[in-house]
Amino acid sequence: MRPALTALLAILHREALRFLGQRGRFIAALVRPLVWLFVFAAGFRAALGLSIIPPYQTYIPYETYIVPGLCGMILLFNGMQSSLSLVYDREMGSMRLLLTSPLPRWWLLASKLMAGAAISVLQAYAFLAIAALYGIRAPAMGYLTVLPALFLSGLMLGALGLMLSSFIRQLENFAGVMNFVIFPMFFLSSALYPLWKMAEASPLLHDICAANPFTHAVELIRFALYGQLEPMALLWVLLALAIFGTVALWGYDPARGTLTRKG
Amino acid sequence: MNMHDGLSVTGVSYSYGARKALDDVSFHVAPGHFCALLGPNAAGKSTLFALLTRLFITRMGRIEVAGHDLAKTPRAALARIGVVFQQPTLDLDLTVRRNLLYFAALHGISGRDAQSRSAEALDRLGMAERADEKARALNGGHRRRMEIARALIHRPSVLLLDEPTVGLDAATRVAITDHVHRLAAEDGLTVLWATHLTDEVRPADQLVILHGGQVLHDGEAGEGVTERFLKLTGAET
Structure with missing residues (x-):
C-alpha cells in the first residue's frame, strides 16, 4: 500500500505545482463563474422570484442561490478539461511514463482523477472567497462541510469526462464537449433555477434535470454549504461516480490514438 | 546471474485491426548486453516498445523481463524496467x-x-x-541525459530506449550512445536501443533487424551494418 500512497502524493504534488505555476489557467477558471455572478445574476435577480426552499430558511437574493451552481460550473469545466488532457496525454509522453510505473493502472488513473478534483476544489474555494468578499456568504462552518461535497462532485465530473473521452473520439475537441456535454449538463440542472421552477415550465424538462447527475452535485454542494446533508444527492453522486469511474477505468486504453498509426 | 535474466521476447504478435504490426517476433538480450533494435520507420519498433512497457497488451507470445513474465507478474516485471520514450517525457x-x-x-x-x-x-x-x-x-542533449538518469533512478536491470537520439545534433548523439554503452558494459545493464540510424550500432552489439513486423536478423552486429540493413530491408539503391 505504501508505494501506492507515495505515488498518489507525488501525483497530487505535481498537479498542485503545475497549477500554481499556471496563473493564467487559474484566473481563466475564475473569470467564467465570476462573470455569471456579477453580470448574469445581477441582471437576472429582478426577473426571477425565489420562494423559500431548503436549505435556505429565508428569502435569499438570486446571487446567493446561484453560488453553489457556479461552484459546480468550476468543477464541471475543470473536470472535463483535466480528463481530456488525460486522453491527450495517453498519446504523449507524460501519461505513458506514468502508466509504466509498477502500480495498477486503475490506481494511477484514480490518482490523476483525485489530483484533478483537488485542483478543482482549490478553484472553487477561491471563487467562494471572492463571493464572500462581494457579500455573498455562507455560514462559517459551511466552508468546511462543503469540502467533501466539492471533492466528491469534482471526482464524479472528472470520471464522467474520462469516460466520455475514452469512447468518443470527437469529444477530444473541447468545443465539442462544450456544446454537447457542458452546456446541456449545466443548463439542464438546478444550477441557475430551482427544479420547481423548471417543472412549471415543462414537466419533461424537470424530469431530465432531476436525472442529471450535475443537478445532484449542485444540490449536494448547496446543502453542504449550509452544513446540511442531502442524502438523495449524495446517493446520486456516489452512484454516478461508481458508474462513470468503472467505465472510464475500463475504457481507458493507450492502444487507442495516434500510436496505433505508428510503427 | 540467472541465465533467464535479461530480456526475452518469444513469439510476440500484435495487430491493429486487420493490419499486422508484429508477426511472431522473438529474440533474447543477455544480461549486461547492448542490443540495437534496428528498423526503418513503421517497422514495428514503437509497437514492440508499447508491448514491452505494457502500454499495449497481447495474448500472442511471451515477454520476460529479468525472469519475470510481463503478463503474469506485470508489477515485478515493470519494476525492473527503465524506459526512455521517443517523445520527451520531462x-x-x-x-x-x-x-x-x-x-x-x-x-x-x-x-x-x-x-x-x-x-x-x-x-x-x-x-x-x-x-x-x-x-x-535544459538543452536537448541534457534533457535526454536527464531522462536516462531518471529511467535508472529505481535501479532497473533492463533499460529500454526508443529512438532516444531523435532530434539531437551529431556530437550529442555520439555522447549519448557512448554513455548508454558504458552503462551496459560497466553497470551490467541490459539495454534495448531502438533506432533507425545504423551509425549508432557498434560491431560488438547484438543486432536485431525488424522490418514489416518481422525479425530479419538476430546476432552480433559486426562490420557493414548499413549494407546489411539496406539489403535485408530492400532499401538498396
Whole structure:
C-alpha cells in the first residue's frame, strides 16, 4: 500500500505545482463563474422570484442561490478539461511514463482523477472567497462541510469526462464537449433555477434535470454549504461516480490514438 | 546471474485491426548486453516498445523481463524496467530535481532515499548545480541525459530506449550512445536501443533487424551494418 500512497502524493504534488505555476489557467477558471455572478445574476435577480426552499430558511437574493451552481460550473469545466488532457496525454509522453510505473493502472488513473478534483476544489474555494468578499456568504462552518461535497462532485465530473473521452473520439475537441456535454449538463440542472421552477415550465424538462447527475452535485454542494446533508444527492453522486469511474477505468486504453498509426 | 535474466521476447504478435504490426517476433538480450533494435520507420519498433512497457497488451507470445513474465507478474516485471520514450517525457514546468523525485515516487521511492538517489543521478550527469532550474532551461542533449538518469533512478536491470537520439545534433548523439554503452558494459545493464540510424550500432552489439513486423536478423552486429540493413530491408539503391 505504501508505494501506492507515495505515488498518489507525488501525483497530487505535481498537479498542485503545475497549477500554481499556471496563473493564467487559474484566473481563466475564475473569470467564467465570476462573470455569471456579477453580470448574469445581477441582471437576472429582478426577473426571477425565489420562494423559500431548503436549505435556505429565508428569502435569499438570486446571487446567493446561484453560488453553489457556479461552484459546480468550476468543477464541471475543470473536470472535463483535466480528463481530456488525460486522453491527450495517453498519446504523449507524460501519461505513458506514468502508466509504466509498477502500480495498477486503475490506481494511477484514480490518482490523476483525485489530483484533478483537488485542483478543482482549490478553484472553487477561491471563487467562494471572492463571493464572500462581494457579500455573498455562507455560514462559517459551511466552508468546511462543503469540502467533501466539492471533492466528491469534482471526482464524479472528472470520471464522467474520462469516460466520455475514452469512447468518443470527437469529444477530444473541447468545443465539442462544450456544446454537447457542458452546456446541456449545466443548463439542464438546478444550477441557475430551482427544479420547481423548471417543472412549471415543462414537466419533461424537470424530469431530465432531476436525472442529471450535475443537478445532484449542485444540490449536494448547496446543502453542504449550509452544513446540511442531502442524502438523495449524495446517493446520486456516489452512484454516478461508481458508474462513470468503472467505465472510464475500463475504457481507458493507450492502444487507442495516434500510436496505433505508428510503427 | 540467472541465465533467464535479461530480456526475452518469444513469439510476440500484435495487430491493429486487420493490419499486422508484429508477426511472431522473438529474440533474447543477455544480461549486461547492448542490443540495437534496428528498423526503418513503421517497422514495428514503437509497437514492440508499447508491448514491452505494457502500454499495449497481447495474448500472442511471451515477454520476460529479468525472469519475470510481463503478463503474469506485470508489477515485478515493470519494476525492473527503465524506459526512455521517443517523445520527451520531462515535465518542463518542474525543476530538474522535482522531475527525478516525481518519477522515483511513481516507483514507490520517497523521502531521504529518493533525495539521495536524485542527488546521485545529478552528480553522475554533472548537473548538480542545475537541480533547481526548470527542465525547460535544459538543452536537448541534457534533457535526454536527464531522462536516462531518471529511467535508472529505481535501479532497473533492463533499460529500454526508443529512438532516444531523435532530434539531437551529431556530437550529442555520439555522447549519448557512448554513455548508454558504458552503462551496459560497466553497470551490467541490459539495454534495448531502438533506432533507425545504423551509425549508432557498434560491431560488438547484438543486432536485431525488424522490418514489416518481422525479425530479419538476430546476432552480433559486426562490420557493414548499413549494407546489411539496406539489403535485408530492400532499401538498396
